[in-house]
Amino acid sequence: MLKVSAGSDFNSLDQINPNDSHYPINTKLFQGSLIVRIKDFDGLVPENKERISTLPYFNNKTRLLSLQVQGSFKEEINLNDLIWVTEWDHPINIPTFVCKMWAFMAPNAVMDLQAEKPYLKSFAILSACTFQAWDLNETPLPNLLDNTSDSESSNTDHNHKSKKLKPSLDELTEDIKAIVPDHLTLFPPRRFSLLGKHNPVDARRALYSHVENRESTIIKPHHRIAFDMYSPFFNVNNFSARIPGGISIDLNHVFCNQPFRMALRNVEGTITHVVVQLEIIKPS
Secondary structure, rough: OOEEEEOOOOOOOOOOOOOOOOOEEOOOOEEEEEEEEEOOOOOOOOOOOOOOOOHHHHHHOOOOEEEEEEEEEEOOHHHHEOOOEEOOOOOOOOHHHHHHOOOOOOOOOOOOOOOOOOOEEHHHHHHHEEEEEEEEOOOOOOOOOOOOOOOOOEOOOOOOEEEEOOOOOOOOEOOOOOOOOOOOOOOOOOOOOOOOOOOHHHHHHHOOHHHHHHOOOEEEOOOOEEEEEEOOOOEOOOOOOOOOOEEEEEEHOOOOOOEEEEEEEEOOOOOOOEEEEEEEEEOO
């Protein structure tokens, strides 16, 4: 059965309950929260917790998995020093065509999936499916760090009343204008969506595909960021992946029964902000 854990590093993991409360994060440089959403979740839950199989978040979507991180940095950090890493401790048995497909889907990623310790690294600003940012000096916000009922509560960042958001309600909207410096512009790329409208995600990725733009964009302590990494392919309940053409891949075999580990780190890998681990626990 699937077990989901999170923490500040892989040596201090807590089991979490998917589709439930936000997991609090408070590390050296980052304070915020994480929520893991899994469609049709049927895995293990922490003691005294009830399994929540799904959320309205998944309604009318093809998504199977969502990892959402949100919060503020305690010191200034530029976008070139914020990467999302997927890694394994030992070699994996990954087919060559899957490597090519992964490289196609993540063109800005650096990867070596056939190394002794395989990895895939990408700048968070490029790999995020949805990225949202706020300037707390200008925009009062609901408290996204807690998961409670819809009762009124005071926001610790601002002395005003606001409703706290449940994890099923706080889906993000693509909007990073709060952190884009004045000398940069989110020009929409020439490619249009099927509806004939510019895609703001494409605009973000086009702007920050350039290293100088990532380096000049500073996330400051008065900013709050949130990003959602979701997948319509990875069924984590049984560690399988469905790819175009109706092909299904057994990821337990590909990963050689290793956990699937993800982390938000600095580019040197010396500072970790949050980690997530997905693993299949076999009956004893």
